[in-house]
Amino acid sequence: MRSIRIEQYGGPEVLLRREVPVPEPRPDEVLIKVAYAGINFMDVHTREGKYAHSSTYPVRLPCTLGMEGAGVIMGAGDAVNSHMQGERVAWCISWGSYAEYSVVPATKVAKLPDALSFEQAAAAMFPGCTAHYLVHDAGRLRAGMSCLIHAASGGIGQILIQLCKRLGVKVFATTSSDAKAHIARGLGADHVMMYEGFADVVRKMTSGKGVDVVFDPLGLATLRGSLRATRTRGLIVNYGAVSGAVRDLDPLELGEAGSLFLTRPRLADHMADAATVQRRADDIFAALLDGTLTIPISGTYTLDSVEQAHAALEERQQIGKAVLKIG
Ligand SMILES: NC(=O)c1ccc[n+]([C@@H]2O[C@H](COP(=O)([O-])OP(=O)(O)OC[C@H]3O[C@@H](n4cnc5c(N)ncnc54)[C@H](OP(=O)(O)O)[C@@H]3O)[C@@H](O)[C@H]2O)c1
Known part of the structure; x- marks a missing residue:
């Protein structure tokens, strides 16, 4: 064969x-x-x-x-x-x-x-199965909550947007181009932005609080910004490292950013x-x-x-x- x-x-x-x-x-x-x-x-x-x-x-x-x-x-x-x-x-x-x-x-x-x-x-x-567990099991999202989805026009990103909107979750999303942003908006994302300065934009649009959950498949390029975009005691779900691995994260950074929770889950589990x-x-x-x-x-x-x-x-x-x- x-x-x-x-x-x-x-x-x-x-x-x-x-x-x-x-x-x-x-x-x-x-x-x-x-x-x-x-x-x-x-x-x-x-x-x-x-x-x-x-x-x-x-x-x-x-x-x-x-x-x-x-x-x-x-x-x-x-x-x-x-x-x-x-x-x-x-x-x-x-x-x-x-x-x-x-x-x-x-x-x-x-x-x-x-x-x-x-x-x-x-x-x-x-x-589909990945987005399903990320939303329901890792993120435990419910109506009225908010999240940030990075690489929102990607294979998993597009499904995450739709599952979150189906639950009644407010969706902030990042992409790298206008064409990709157009896709994310079309799927129902509430606020779509470029990566540059995304944490400031999210904080501003959430009255300085940040979102409940961030879905981050990029790793190196975005993870520290993701910490800043998350509310006090919120959750960052770092499910990939498309832009490179983060090798130097001190757990104290999670404390300083507001007693955050960080998880690196895998579909197999x-x-x-x-x-x-x-x-x-x-x-x-x-x-x-x-x-x-x-x-x-x-x-x-x-x-x-x-x-x-x-x-x-x-x-x-x-x-x-x-x-x-x-x-
Ligand atoms: N943990 C798990 O359970 C699990 C399960 C499935 C997949 N994953 C991981 O999730 C990640 C995303 O998978 P996917 O299949 O959905 O990919 P994808 O989102 O279709 O493609 C990756 C996206 O990442 C963005 N990106 C940012 N920096 C990039 C770079 N340096 N090179 C390439 N793309 C870059 C691009 O969107 P922009 O241009 O908009 O930035 C691109 O569309 C992968 O790391 C994959 O291994 C993890």
């Missing part, structure tokens, strides 16, 4: 087109014929080696890239009784979706409603069992089908054009979600 593999970490040049055997499922895995794979910034981090020493996400070389997809179950290991052949499914945080077939632990696989396309499911599973995976997926899929959530697909690539997809992400050209059409 065709696949995109990495045998060493690095730039787009380490993406290799490889013919490999169709993988055999282990006892607790299912074999899936992949229709679409999702493309995410996490794929870029994986390619660069950022998970080489991770125990949450133990990526080991050689690795077939891609950790989100949708397709049809073709077979299952002996211990699997939760899924059957021919079932339409989607999954995330299991590597190998940039390929014609993938083996995935059965506990990470969600069943799809008949009305949801593979394309939409592959675009929604990872960022919020998708711990099959029931949770299906519950989060069902919530996102239902919202897509009833029209209260939209995840526009703004880039469709193939196994022959993966490099372009990664370049669009790294050059900040990708607005929203991109997918790989495979099957």
Whole structure:
């Protein structure tokens, strides 16, 4: 079968087109014929080696890239009784979706409603479940609260805006261009701004108080500003490090900024069992089908054009979600 593999970490040049055997499922895995794979910034981090020493996400070389997809179950290991052949499914945080077939632990696989396309499911599973736990479990947002969403036109940012507005949360948002700001406003963000001076703008617009929760996927470029934009005893959810890692934060800074709470959560710890995976997926899929959530697909690539997809992400050209059409 065709696949995109990495045998060493690095730039787009380490993406290799490889013919490999169709993988055999282990006892607790299912074999899936992949229709679409999702493309995410996490794929870029994986390619660069950022998970080489991770125990949450133990990526080991050689690795077939891609950790989100949708397709049809073709077979299952002996211990699997939760899924059957021919079932339409989607999954995330299991590597190998940039390929014609993938083996995935059965506990990470969600069943799809008949009305949801593979394309939409592959675009929604990872960022949808991420935004879902960030809003409901990490941020614990409720009606009347306020938040700041950085990189608001990004894959996860766009969903965060919509889930927050659905709850009745006031949304402040940052982006890097007028075109991206236009997207964030269109999704319902109340106040959209550029990064420059964002903490001052947020404080001014909240009568000097700051917001209840900040969602920060950027890290180095924004985290200290995020502390300033948060209210006393508020929460910063630093869920990524797209702009670089923060390596020098003294906990005393949290005290000085107003007894703040800082968390660095991971999706894997919020998708711990099959029931949770299906519950989060069902919530996102239902919202897509009833029209209260939209995840526009703004880039469709193939196994022959993966490099372009990664370049669009790294050059900040990708607005929203991109997918790989495979099957
Ligand atoms: N902790 C978790 O559970 C979890 C789960 C899923 C993903 N993540 C992480 O969340 C982060 C965002 O993922 P995503 O897929 O939603 O990405 P994305 O938002 O679609 O893309 C990243 C965005 O970051 C902004 N950005 C700022 N500085 C950048 C830089 N130096 N290079 C590239 N982009 C930059 C860009 O928006 P502007 O141009 O508007 O700034 C860009 O659109 C990634 O680090 C990912 O690994 C974490």
